[in-house]
Amino acid sequence: MGLGVESSLAPILLYHLECLEEDDSIIVGLFENFNDPEMAMEYVFYLKEEGNSLFKKNDFSDALLNYQKAIKYFCVIICGVSEDFHLRGISIELKELIISLHLNVAACALKLNEFSLAIVSCSLVLEIDGRNVKALFRRGLALATLGRHEEAYKDQTIKTL
8 A cells, every 4th residue: 555645544534533522622722722733733743752752761651642642633633724734635744643653652552551552553554554564563462462363463464465
């Protein structure tokens, strides 16, 4: 499949937007603090870097929260973006960002023994980039840890295609 301009973020956007609630304080905060989508997207990058810093300090719970907040912001920004933000087609850079955030969520989830979350995050990545080795490996690891060895084995054989 590969990660091109033609690959769609729809699976990720739909998954996360379905989880939002009307009174979601994260989203309220987004619109209170940022009236410019570019500034809001810069904050998404900031949250990712903050999460990376926390991960390096072995603070996996807080890193996970940062990554999840960044993903929510990202999804809302992309869905509500105005034409002046020039996002008619989602750029490869933004696709790489959302993939990276989901892979980071999966890494934290594995460290926190939240294997189902790791599986979901990796599965979302694989919907966009079916040959993503990190997503295949992390999902396979989570599946194997849960005793779902047949599914884990399938993930390992897929990456050799």
